[in-house]
Amino acid sequence: MQITSIGHAGFHIQTSAGSILCDPWVNPAYFSSWVPFPDNSELDWKALGDCDYLYVSHLHRDHFDEQNLRDNVNKDATVLLPDYPVPDLQGELEKLGFRKFVETTDSVKTTITGDKGSLDVMIIALRAPADGPIGDSGLVVSDGETTVFNMNDARPIDLDVISEAFGHVDVHLLQYSGAIWYPMVYDIPRKSKANFAAQKRQRGMDRARSYIEQVGATWVVPSAGPPMFLDEDLFALNDFGSGIDDGSHPVPGEVTSIFPDQETFLEQMTIHGTDDGERHRGLMMVSGSVADFTGSTLNEVSHPYPPEQVFGEHKRAYLERMKEKFAPVIAAQKATWAVDDGEPLLEPLKQLFEPIMAQSDLICDGIGYPVGLVLGDQTVVLDFPNRIVREPKEGEGKYRYGFRIAPELVRTVLRDDEPDWVNTIFLSTRFTTWRIGGYNEYLYTFFKCLTDERIAYADGWFAEAHDDSASINKDGWELQRRCPHLKADLSKFGVIEGEKLTCNLHGWQWDLPTGRCLTSRGHELRAKQLGS
Template sequence: MFIEYLGHAGFTVSQGSTVLLIDPWPSPSGAFDGAWFQLPCNHHLASATIAQLTGARHRHIYVSHEHQDHFDAAFLTRLVPLQPTVLVPRFRVAGFGDALRSLGFEQVVELADEDMVEAGDLRLRLFVDDGALNRDSAILVDDGQSRFLDLNDCKIYDRMHHIRERFGPVDILACQFSGASWHPVCYEYPEAAYRHVSRRKRLGKFRSVGEALALLGPRRYFPSAGPACFLDPDLLALNFEEEGIFPSSADIATFLRKGAVAAEVDEIMPGDVFDAALDCFTVRGPVRLTEVMRRPYIEDYARRMATTVERLKRTCPPATAAEILDGLLVALAEKLQHFAPSSSLAHDLYVGLFELPDRFVHVDLGRRCAVMASALPEDGFDRVLLPAWQVERLLDGAIGWADLTLTFRARIRRVPDQYNTLVNGFIVAEPHELADLVARVEAFRSSVERVVVEVDGAPYEINRSCPHQGADLSYGWEDAGHWVCPRHGWRFDLESGGRCHMSPDTVHALRVDAEG
């Protein structure tokens, strides 16, 4: 099979008369209201990608999840006249398949976890992560000779052993290695704390990729699914942070090579074509973005896309901002109607607009009520500030709650600085998703299954499910006296009872004596 890199998380896989598009995102409008853009720019590949799909007898598209950097509705609409078969994961909360059908696709196939389909000359198998906060999927592509596993953003690192044991070896692995969330980029940390958190998350991502490579043993690794670049002048500095959460493919390559991984690490660029049978690249894309080029390239890119970014943004006068805040109060009150944890959640959330510094929507998650407030308490709260124009687009239905968080235009303060899965879920999820989210979190937190792991030579019994999003901690690893979750890098101090370093959550660690 031939694997062409389309940029970001996008690939074209071709074999014989079959073409499969994976998460294509070439639209010049970027994603998340002009916050994210492809790095390097891949807009020039759109026409050639359409032509390649047009010429195929068996046409398939796979869309891994609903985030805009994977679900490029503008580009996908251009493919509707070809009527390809569209493959999507089947999530518990319905609607993803319908979103593709609403674009005009008639053949939309929703696949459950580990379902396999024959797609012309290819066999395709999906792995679905239908967790509390994350809904995502990965795909295994098999042409009978080579096997390509594309995880994109799907952090199923606790399933690597199972995938290899049940479905056989993988020849090529592609997966995300960079950050893609609003923590810590939107959080108000002192500079030293910000750098510490960023460095820890960055290295945690790198370590997860390294562990996956060790378990799967592929001959090639393609760093992909990010990072995006940020061309809004208010976000531009994110591209240039030292040891930030948006590293380059050269950074992950250097890390992995120092760790002596067996896989060849390829710094792929848009337009690169890899021949899996010959195990070599047959075409290289025209843009080779080096570390020396990175800053001037992004700054020039920002100048070229300035009009695209600025046309989305507007200034809201105080009177208009007040109306938007009133609408936000109604929207948050509606979310509370769907948010009912079985145990009381004594937590205060304050949501406001930059344009109105002395007014907030106070969401009392314990009492499940929302009212206006004019001041913040001294302790025990989360405060989120948002641009009024961005909230207006949320209220108009132009973007969703998760999209809003991924614009990176918020400013967040936590006092104390402790993460709470349910609080974060309340902000990120759509109203109709909240009941399922609460049920999922409560299910894995109430699990009584335990496993024994070893830290500093001592055995400990811990909860098998991570209290964050339910990952299988038996596939974690030891690091500096802590046990680390394989999915999101949560660290648990087993000597201190299993407390997490960044939240009140615990895995209830008990040291196992020498006699067992």
């Protein structure tokens, strides 16, 4: 089996039974904020797109690149389709001309047969609202000799299905650097922001190392890593291995980026003993790197250039060159944004949000308070308790949750009928926000679900009763086995420090004596100290 890294979470998997193109992202995404790191624009996308099978893990734009899929990918390719509760992914691919689909069943091994032979595949589909009703997924492929698990952004809670169906995994393509805007866009002191960023960064790498242990693959390839932030306004978000002061200069010892790169994670594997040279071995791959495997044996790996040229002390200079290269591309994309003509946004936002509010009692009640949108010189209030969008009331004061967003971004998503503000405006980091109190998962779920179908699914998911009757004993505590957030197995993902529990799947935390969630509203945990 030959695996080629094509950038970010993208891979081209060549087998004797055909080729699979996975998540081919090349064009800047999220309002031109994200660019693949390292640069993959020089790859032969026509050749890569001449594939037998296409796998797009989910609809986020650093995985679903509409322009690249339309222009370069063979429309006769058979699409390996995750088992999602809403049909958005298939619908978007059909619009681009794809017409052959293998509809897989979640976490069930399927044999696909083509003109060149047979492959065994399994797609693990994540369908909780935190993944978006459009979903997230990971792909397992075996050609009978080599088994690869392309996990990309997915965070599965049950990995036993892989070993039960495929046995040993030879190659694990693993996300280690998350996609989020916290804490960079928050109105908090600089020192606090640096501390929160360091915690977020480390939790992501801790979670990735937990997955390495659970999957037990021989080879681990860090992938789906950080993008390049090449717009001048966002350049300081890149990870330079140090902090960034207000003038975008490095501050030794104060890391403010939440986006560690491949080199950093491979170092973490060594430091923490995850890369022990035998069970798990870290493998560096950059855009264009090719690795040839026979089972767990790495026969050869080749790189388009020495990888160290884009990391460590060379990284800032590399990113400066990329900033210059992509400046015209980013400028051209910005020219497509809607123009802020100053027209009031209250009425179009009422038309968008109020029908969704009317269908989502559980989510609106979970939000529980008005939310302010500061759009240039206009302020619009999303009054979730009353299910209306309105102007501010006199003397209303500061809202518990609020967002400052450039009006042209809002006008663009309204023009384009965008059903998901989280994975457009918010992931762009082209906004600022504040909150009083904890993270509100219901609020971000609402912003992901701006269609009738999505909001109905999400509201129903929250309303569904989940079994938390099973218990485990861990570090002197008896607690429910399944995390109240997304039902991760706390015997695997739970970490107890004193009287605080952290679920490393998403970094949520609980106070064990009270069961109170420290991360968000609700989501209480059942726990008691043994012997008490």
